[in-house]
Amino acid sequence: MRFPSPRDVDKACFAESMNIKSCGAVVSLRKWSESMGAKGVLNIAWVNVSNIPLDKRHEKNIAYVGSLVGVTLEIDQS
Template sequence: MNVKSCGAVINLRKWSESVGAKGLLNVAWVNVSNIPLDKRHEKNIAYVGSLVGVTLEIDKATINRPESVRIKLGCRDAEDIPASAEGVLG
């Protein structure tokens, strides 16, 4: 496929699990606390999840819950998710 506006050429191949995979992705639902209520929107919550893995889904029913937000997190080993991580919410 050629992109006429910039002259780039894109090659498409059928996806395969074996392409560059280094391991299986573990999935876990985790509760994330200490996000200030005024900073709780999906972009910031996804950022917080990315500090320890890949944010796959946000439980929208928990975004405004005072105690914690529930996220579905992808990581290499669910047993090794750290108890805390620090980041800056701008």
């Protein structure tokens, strides 16, 4: 996921984890470091959100879920 600034990365990583109450998922963010075994810096990540009830499938709701982990830049309608 691309964050607008290093400060936003620090803010997102401040809490050890985030609980999404509506589905019981736990999201954990960590700042990238070479010790993680990654081959490069990831600038953008797609987050797959599934099992959304039909009556809640609106762009506003999806953008809200994305905002829990960073800045939502784009939503794939499929």
